Amino acid sequence: MQRRSLMKSALTAATLTALAATAAFAENPVLKIGFVGVTSGPAAAWGISNQRSMEARAAWINETGGYTIGDTTYDIEIVSFDDQKDPKRAIAGMEKMAQEGIHYVVGPNVDDGAAAVRPVAEANGIMYFPYAFPKSLYQAPASNAVLGMVANYQSGPAIYKYLMEEKGVKTVAFIAANESDPLSQRDGGVEAATSLGMEVVSSNVTYQVDTTDFTPVLTPIMRTRPDLLVLSGVSPANAPQLIRSARELGFEGVISTETAQDAGVLAEGAGDLANGFISVGGASTPELASPMMKEFVQRYTDMFGEYNDESNTKVYALEYILETLKADPSAIDNVDTFQATMDTFEAPNPYMNGDAKLRYVGMSSFGQKRQVAVPLVVNVYQDGKFETLFVAEVD
Amino acid sequence: MEQILANGVYLGSQYAMIALGLTLIFALMNVLNFAHGQMYVIGGFVTYTFYGQWGVPFVLALVMSCVTLAILGALIERYLFAPVIKGSAREESTMLLAAGIAFLLDALILIIFGEKQRGVPKIVDGVFNYDFRLIMPYDRILICILAILSIVAFIGLMQYTKTGRALRALAQDRTAAQLMGVNVDRYSMIGFALGAMLAGLVGGLLVTITGVNLGMGGPTSIKAFMMVMIGGAGVISGAIWGGIILGFMEAIGLAVLSQYGDITYLLIFISLMIFLAIRPQGLMGKPWG
Numbered sequence: 224m225q226r227r228s229l230m231k232s233a234l235t236a237a238t239l240t241a242l243a244a245t246a247a248f249a250e251n252p253v254l255k256i257g258f259v260g261v262t263s264g265p266a267a268a269w270g271i272s273n274q275r276s277m278e279a280r281a282a283w284i285n286e287t288g289g290y291t292i293g294d295t296t297y298d299i300e301i302v303s304f305d306d307q308k309d310p311k312r313a314i315a316g317m318e319k320m321a322q323e324g325i326h327y328v329v330g331p332n333v334d335d336g337a338a339a340v341r342p343v344a345e346a347n348g349i350m351y352f353p354y355a356f357p358k359s360l361y362q363a364p365a366s367n368a369v370l371g372m373v374a375n376y377q378s379g380p381a382i383y384k385y386l387m388e389e390k391g392v393k394t395v396a397f398i399a400a401n402e403s404d405p406l407s408q409r410d411g412g413v414e415a416a417t418s419l420g421m422e423v424v425s426s427n428v429t430y431q432v433d434t435t436d437f438t439p440v441l442t443p444i445m446r447t448r449p450d451l452l453v454l455s456g457v458s459p460a461n462a463p464q465l466i467r468s469a470r471e472l473g474f475e476g477v478i479s480t481e482t483a484q485d486a487g488v489l490a491e492g493a494g495d496l497a498n499g500f501i502s503v504g505g506a507s508t509p510e511l512a513s514p515m516m517k518e519f520v521q522r523y524t525d526m527f528g529e530y531n532d533e534s535n536t537k538v539y540a541l542e543y544i545l546e547t548l549k550a551d552p553s554a555i556d557n558v559d560t561f562q563a564t565m566d567t568f569e570a571p572n573p574y575m576n577g578d579a580k581l582r583y584v585g586m587s588s589f590g591q592k593r594q595v596a597v598p599l600v601v602n603v604y605q606d607g608k609f610e611t612l613f614v615a616e617v618d
Numbered sequence: 619m620e621q622i623l624a625n626g627v628y629l630g631s632q633y634a635m636i637a638l639g640l641t642l643i644f645a646l647m648n649v650l651n652f653a654h655g656q657m658y659v660i661g662g663f664v665t666y667t668f669y670g671q672w673g674v675p676f677v678l679a680l681v682m683s684c685v686t687l688a689i690l691g692a693l694i695e696r697y698l699f700a701p702v703i704k705g706s707a708r709e710e711s712t713m714l715l716a717a718g719i720a721f722l723l724d725a726l727i728l729i730i731f732g733e734k735q736r737g738v739p740k741i742v743d744g745v746f747n748y749d750f751r752l753i754m755p756y757d758r759i760l761i762c763i764l765a766i767l768s769i770v771a772f773i774g775l776m777q778y779t780k781t782g783r784a785l786r787a788l789a790q791d792r793t794a795a796q797l798m799g800v801n802v803d804r805y806s807m808i809g810f811a812l813g814a815m816l817a818g819l820v821g822g823l824l825v826t827i828t829g830v831n832l833g834m835g836g837p838t839s840i841k842a843f844m845m846v847m848i849g850g851a852g853v854i855s856g857a858i859w860g861g862i863i864l865g866f867m868e869a870i871g872l873a874v875l876s877q878y879g880d881i882t883y884l885l886i887f888i889s890l891m892i893f894l895a896i897r898p899q900g901l902m903g904k905p906w907g
Contacts, residue, residue, distance in 0.1 A: 262733075263724065264833045271733040401880035429880035433837030435828035438758070439625045439869050443876040460735035460831045471745050471755045485734065491670065492737035492829045529732060 251289040254297035254555070255323060256281075256544060259316035259340065259351075260330035261308040268459050268485075269332045269354070270305070272533040277301045277329060277541045279523040279534075290545055293552030299545070306331055310339035321347035326558055327548075329371065329540045331355065334403045341365065350558045352540040352595070356407065361585060361593035367558060369565075370585065370594040371540045375408040375456070375481035377588065377617050378503050378599055380415040382479055385601070385613060386451055386501075387419060390477060396425035396449035398441070398465070400432050405456030408481060412455050424449050434461070437468040445472045454480040459533065462500075463492020470496040477501065485532040490607045500604040501612060504535050508611040511600065516574040532609065536597055538574060539581075543595050546570045546581055565592050572598075587618045620752040622873045626866035628758055631765040632824060634861025636838060637845035638772060638854065639816030645789035645852035646809035648709065649699060652716040655838030656723035657814050661687050661821025662830030663731045670738035676826070683822035684815045691814025694719060695807045720835065727832050737829035761823050768819060769858060776854060785809050789852065844890060850903025859901055 258277055260270035281299040289296040302323060304316035313336035320328050321343065328344070328351040331337045337355035344351050344367045352371040353360060360368040386392040395416050399405035406429070413426050424447040430440045444452065454465050457480045466478055466489070479501035489497040512520075519538055524530045547561060548554055550568050554561035565583040572579035575598060585594035599617055602609035640654045651657075661683040668679035702715050742756040776782035784805045787795040796802045821830065845864050849856025864886070871882030894900075 263728070264836070267728070267733045267832050268735070427878065428876045431837075431880060431883055433834070433840075435824070435834065436629065439629070439872040440876070442621055442625075442753075442873060460829075460833070463735065463737055464828060472753050473745075473747065473750065488735045488737075492735060494739065527732075529734070531734065 251296050251298040253300045254290070254292070255300045255302050255325045256541060257316075257320040257323075257325040257328035257349075258301060258303045258330050259306055259313055259320065259328055259336075260304075260332040260354075261336075262303070262305040263307055266308050266332065266458055266460075268531070268533070270330070272531040273329060273332065273354070273537045273540075274301070274303050275523065275527050275531070276534040276537040279519065279526050280538065280541050282526065283519070283522050284545075290549075292545070292548050292555060295552075299541075306336055308333055308336065310335045313337075313340050314343055316340070317343040317347075317349065317351070320349060324556075326350065326556055326561075327544045328352070329544075334407060337368065341368065344368070348556075348558045350544075350561055352544070354537075355404065356411075358589060361589040361591070363591055365593075366562065368593060369543075369583070370589075372483075372536050372595075372597055373503060373599045373617055374588065374594075376411040376415060378481045378601070379408075379412045379453075380419060381599060381613075381615050382481065382501060382503075382601055383416050383419050383421060383451075386477055386479070387421065390450075392421070392450040392477060394422045394424045394447075394449045395451040395453060396428075396444045396447055397423070397453045397455050398425075398428050398430065398444060399455035400434075400457070400461065401429040402432055405429075407456075409453075409455035412453055412481070416453075421451075435464065437461075437465050438472065441465065441468050441472055441474075445469070445474055450476045452476060452478045454478065456480075457482055459483075459485050459488050462502075463489050463497065466497050466500055467493040483533045483536050484604075486604060486608050487529070487532070489604050495606070497604050498606065502602055502604070502609075504532065504600045504602040504609055508600070508602065508609055511575055511598075511611060511614070513572075513574055513576050519574070539595055539597050542573070543581060543583075584617050620748070622869050624752055624754050625869035625873070626862075628754070628762045628865070629868055630862035630865025631762050631769070632820060632861075633841065633845055633865045634769055634858045635765050635816060635820040635823075636842045637849070637857035637861045638769065639813035639820075640839075640842045641846045641849070641852055641854060641857035642785075642816070643810055643813035644846065645854070646785060646813075647695075647699065647703065647712075647806055648852075649703075649712045650716060650843075651813070652713070652839055653694075653720040653723055653835075654813075654817055654842055655835035655840075656720050656727065657687055657690070657817035658821040658838050659727060659830055659832070659835045660690070660723065661818030662825035662834075663727065663736065663821075664818065665822035665825050666731075666736045666738055666830060670736065670825075676741050680819065680822045683818040687818025687821075688811040688815040692807050692811040694814070695810035699810065700803065700806065720839070724832065724835060727835075731832070733832055735829050735831040736825070738826055741826050757826055761827055764823055765820070768816075768823075772816065773854070781805070781808060785812075844886075847894060847900055848890065850900030853900070853902040856900055856902035863901075 258274050262270040278301050281301050284290045285298045289298050306313040306316050313331045317340040332354045334355040337353035350367050352369045354371050356374040397409045399409035425444050484502040520530050551564040570581045572581050582596045583592035584596045599615040601612045603612045643651045664683040664686045665679045668674040668682050669676050702711050740757050744756045746754045784800045845860030849860030
């Protein structure tokens with residue numbers, strides 16, 4: 224008898240819970256936004272910071288009653304797919320998004336994945352926001368990709384010019400991992416440095432993606448004694464080790480990269496040896512971050528235990544998608560309308576102090592507005608945190 | 619040249635340690651442990667947690683890595699590999715199990731330790747610099763010495779202790795060892811725990827130099843398999859030679875071929891293919907297994 228009562232109670236509780244859950248979900252219709260990117264393997268940090276930024280922001284929106292687009296308030300659901308940095312998996316991920324009726328996807332994180340999903344996205348009416356730099360993705364006739372960050376060919380020249388003028392840098396050496404993204408970023412960097420009049424003293428040295436000890440790799444570069452060492456397309460996992468090895472080998476010049484980094488990772492992996500390291504960030508430093516950015520960081524930290532500075536850039540893509548849909552609600556299932564809205568879209572940037580705007584740019588680089596206007600914030604690492612070196616804008 | 623030799627010795631000693639655990643497990647149980655790299659990563663994260671996060675002395679953190687991995691290895695052998703080996707005559711069953719364990723450990727590492735690269739404070743500051751001809755940070759020199767001492771201690775254990783003799787007997791002929799009174803189940807578990815412990819030890823040592831991250835497991839396993847293939851699968855001395863050879867090939871290749879791009883490993887793989895075509899059992903292995 225007692226057992227039967229227990230079962231009855233359990234069943235009742237389960238039914239009530241299920242009903243409550245259904246009622247909670249039934250409050251708002253759900254708007255699904257996709258993420259296809261790398262969340263496993265050596266480059267997992269890139270995709271996980273994307274995914275967690277989206278999940279943290281979605282949870283925040285849902286907790287505060289949902290996101291109103293037109294006359295409807297939606298709960299936001301993030302549908303994620305780990306492409307394992309494999310273009311075939313990226314295609315499968317984008318096909319999954321199409322099957323789920325999703326029209327807006329963040330990712331993929333790397334060049335070959337972003338290029339691979341293009342036919343699937345264009346055939347299925349999906350706008351996607353890659354973190355990949357090939358211009359062909361964003362130039363006509365390509366139509367559905369929107370660059371989610373600042374490209375190296377936009378940030379590189381700005382950094383090199385600053386270093387030439389402010390630090391008297393004349394010679395530069397490049398090192399890159401032996402895979403498509405870093406190699407193309409290296410080539411872009413070499414071109415930019417040469418056109419600015421810098422002498423490129425080394426650009427052929429590359430390393431295996433899974434390298435853990437960089438001393439033997441860097442030794443030949445150190446013999447060229449460059450003023451500036453550029454870590455092209457370096458992943459946050461490799462940056463501290465490269466910096467540490469370079470400094471231990473006696474390198475006293477400037478070290479920079481055009482990718483986003485995490486201050487905590489640099490502090491742990493390289494400590495004071497990372498002081499002076501220049502990288503690209505988002506609205507990260509205290510003087511730039513708005514109260515909303517600070518709350519985002521707090522919520523992300525509460526949700527996942529630790530913040531990732533890369534999310535300073537990656538917080539933007541979801542915001543752009545939602546704000547653009549808000550500007551024209553009919554775009555919710557029609558990417559043609561979304562594309563038309565992009566040309567004139569403008570909204571306040573909630574993550575930065577001042578009068579910064581969310582808007583689409585890219586006319587100079589791509590001939591059409593296929594890039595989010597993330598601020599080009601160049602940071603320098605100093606004693607465990609980033610300080611803003613300078614801020615620029617991409618047209 | 620001095621720098622190349624020093625890099626070769628340093629890389630060789632750490633590679634040899636990585637390969638030792640893998641080849642020990644293969645010798646004892648005929649298991650290709652695809653999760654060896656993940657065990658190395660866990661060893662690194664345990665040392666990171668104790669030494670880097672909680673401020674426990676490095677040596678104690680290293681001991682914790684060894685103990686954690688030894689327990690983990692023993693549990694994996696006792697509850698996963700032993701039943702599969704007893705229940706299935708097909709070798710691919712253990713290979714699939716090892717691959718599954720590798721994926722499981724990767725997922726657990728992500729959940730417990732996160733996706734970020736982790737590093738610990740240097741255990742020794744300063745850099746040895748001989749006229750810019752030979753540059754080697756003191757912590758690398760220390761880790762290299764510790765790795766060599768660990769290898770010597772492991773060889774000593776295998777040669778001069780009762781456990782070592784039992785493990786060697788098991789590796790040579792499992793049935794004969796059983797007939798001679800060796801408790802095969804017990805020593806299989808001890809051997810697997812020892813192999814896992816070696817992975818934990820080298821992970822703990824190298825976290826001070828290379829840091830550690832979630833994605834290091836798979837590539838580490840691949841390198842370990844290469845070393846075992848070079849030296850001869852299941853042969854302890856072969857694993858050591860395999861590690862040293864790979865370390866020197868890498869050091870020489872990176873120094874001499876750097877201006878031609880990343881072709882060092884391309885040439886290493888080509889050399890390995892040619893070598894295995896001529897001598898499939900590796901340097902020290904026997905053709906009959």
